[in-house]
Amino acid sequence: MQISRRDLIRTSAAAGAVIASGGLGLADAAVAGSPAVRAARARTTVLGATTRKLTLAKGGAGAGGYRPVVARAGEKTIVRTGLGAEPKSGRAKRRRALVAFGQMSDIHICDTESPNRLENAEAFSSSAYRPNEMLGLHVAEAMVQQINKVGRGPVTKRKLDLVLQTGDNADNAQRNEVRWNIDLLDGGTVRQASGDLTKYEGVMDSSDPNYYVSDYYHPDGTATGKTDDNYRKTYGFKVVPGLLDAAGQEFQATGLNVPWYSALGNHDHLVQGNEAPDSTSQSKATGTSKLFKPGQLPRTVTADPDRRQLGTAEIVEEHFNLVAGAVGPVGHGFTEENRAKGTGYYTFDQGKYLRFVVLDTVNQNGDDEGSLSPTQLAWLRGVLARSRKRLVIVASHHTSWTMDSTLTGSIDPGRRVLGGEVVKELLRHRNVIAWVNGHTHSNNILPHPLKKKAKKKGARPRVVGGFWEINTASHIDWPQQARLIEVTNNRDGTLSLFTTMLDHAAPTSYANLDSPLELAAVARELAANDPQERENKRGGVRTARNTELLIPAPKFLRPKKKKK
Numbered sequence: 001m002q003i004s005r006r007d008l009i010r011t012s013a014a015a016g017a018v019i020a021s022g023g024l025g026l027a028d029a030a031v032a033g034s035p036a037v038r039a040a041r042a043r044t045t046v047l048g049a050t051t052r053k054l055t056l057a058k059g060g061a062g063a064g065g066y067r068p069v070v071a072r073a074g075e076k077t078i079v080r081t082g083l084g085a086e087p088k089s090g091r092a093k094r095r096r097a098l099v100a101f102g103q104m105s106d107i108h109i110c111d112t113e114s115p116n117r118l119e120n121a122e123a124f125s126s127s128a129y130r131p132n133e134m135l136g137l138h139v140a141e142a143m144v145q146q147i148n149k150v151g152r153g154p155v156t157k158r159k160l161d162l163v164l165q166t167g168d169n170a171d172n173a174q175r176n177e178v179r180w181n182i183d184l185l186d187g188g189t190v191r192q193a194s195g196d197l198t199k200y201e202g203v204m205d206s207s208d209p210n211y212y213v214s215d216y217y218h219p220d221g222t223a224t225g226k227t228d229d230n231y232r233k234t235y236g237f238k239v240v241p242g243l244l245d246a247a248g249q250e251f252q253a254t255g256l257n258v259p260w261y262s263a264l265g266n267h268d269h270l271v272q273g274n275e276a277p278d279s280t281s282q283s284k285a286t287g288t289s290k291l292f293k294p295g296q297l298p299r300t301v302t303a304d305p306d307r308r309q310l311g312t313a314e315i316v317e318e319h320f321n322l323v324a325g326a327v328g329p330v331g332h333g334f335t336e337e338n339r340a341k342g343t344g345y346y347t348f349d350q351g352k353y354l355r356f357v358v359l360d361t362v363n364q365n366g367d368d369e370g371s372l373s374p375t376q377l378a379w380l381r382g383v384l385a386r387s388r389k390r391l392v393i394v395a396s397h398h399t400s401w402t403m404d405s406t407l408t409g410s411i412d413p414g415r416r417v418l419g420g421e422v423v424k425e426l427l428r429h430r431n432v433i434a435w436v437n438g439h440t441h442s443n444n445i446l447p448h449p450l451k452k453k454a455k456k457k458g459a460r461p462r463v464v465g466g467f468w469e470i471n472t473a474s475h476i477d478w479p480q481q482a483r484l485i486e487v488t489n490n491r492d493g494t495l496s497l498f499t500t501m502l503d504h505a506a507p508t509s510y511a512n513l514d515s516p517l518e519l520a521a522v523a524r525e526l527a528a529n530d531p532q533e534r535e536n537k538r539g540g541v542r543t544a545r546n547t548e549l550l551i552p553a554p555k556f557l558r559p560k561k562k563k564k
Helices: 005-022 133-150 177-185 242-246 279-285 312-318 336-341 374-385 420-428 516-528
Strands: 030-031 035-037 054-060 068-072 078-080 096-104 164-166 259-261 347-349 354-358 392-396 432-439 443-454 460-472 481-489 494-503 547-552
Touching: 035 432, 054 494, 068 481, 068 516, 096 374, 133 177, 133 516, 164 432, 177 312, 242 516, 259 354, 312 336, 312 354, 312 516, 420 432, 420 443, 420 460, 420 516, 432 481, 432 494, 443 547, 460 494, 481 547
Parallel strands: 078 547, 096 164, 164 259, 354 392, 392 432, 432 460
Antiparallel strands: 030 035, 054 068, 096 481, 347 354, 443 460, 481 494, 494 547
């Protein structure tokens, strides 16, 4: 079927009424003549449930392999060892919770209308374009509502102390994206739209002369005189009238009801997460020429000065501009020193025993992979040396195995410190218990054992400690999850780190386009069916999701031996 934007505007109100009355999931949506909708499938409510209670999965394949999102049974917590600590009976009664916090990562809130977007690079990178990318704010809002509703660690029942955001909060280093992220988490009024707020001017616009069958999903339908795009023709995507208009509407964000802290990722610093901003990219970002496809004439779009790209000091400064009534803290972790020096790494303490060390692992010379400068490594060593009486949780965007960027340049000159060197430094300190990160868009948990040479010749080294690396999936790609982490003192010479995956609060299918949760349900289903993501297993193996990770307690938390 072909539908123009003028036709869409005339019929979207009627479509909304049909959707609202019948309930609509993308896999069941149809548009024939005037918009009409087939009977809706059952919806499952997710709000307030962790994955210990229920999990989400892809259902049976329909036309083009398109799958709905369905609910499944919850997953139990799996005990993991490997760092020299074994589970001891009775620890559930003995344990005391030291901290409980949420981790949000890789939200990728995206200005989809920006001239500096590189959607046409999709053939080379699965992150260049996604059919759900215009709904990032709605997914983040759904996750905020879920975290607020759950409210406690599911194992210890301790109230959540904080939320930690581990980078790629924005998508293209733009001021408006950075601001949307902060305002969303603070509880401000937000709108994922730029330029001319009365119309959508991105690559998914069906009415645009640059309608490309092979490259982009067009939820409003097929342009007049054109054929259905490949998302619909080949992969079973459906027409969803009014989706782009609904995605660009203003809404009042709920805001996290606990303090939140931020780490920076390569998409926060770099153009499309890969290139250092310069005068050319700045001019393009705030200009009017948007290229939809190489070799074709660009489209003229409405300019927006708020699309300018920010340097580190400017990103930090935005975090000091809180929404009225926000929980805070002021700066969201960033300090006055960060403001003065233009750096993105800092520490903060939580309670009597916990210290969080937040790194900035972005190579600002360019490159999507990470590394540190020698200056930051020296700072890290100093912090660890001063933290002997605290448990240390390191947080960053990149993982140890993706910190392999050796690119040097004038922006951040000198040698680059790679992940292996950071791991070695962390293993020197028995009080480092975890490294929490993102970037991979997948769930992984990796033990880093500390080994002691055996006294007997020929015997294997003995594992006497180490730390767990906890890597969490994204909000932009399926399965769009966050993670809850609880640290307990088992009071038997061991600690436990409990990790529990969290799906956002949107239901498994949507009934209308009238609220952020309904739009987040659309986003989740589109992400589940992204052609470049269909074979990826970003949810990870069972042992990378709901776990109890055991680790020896440092001396200052071990029970004192009774004198005979």
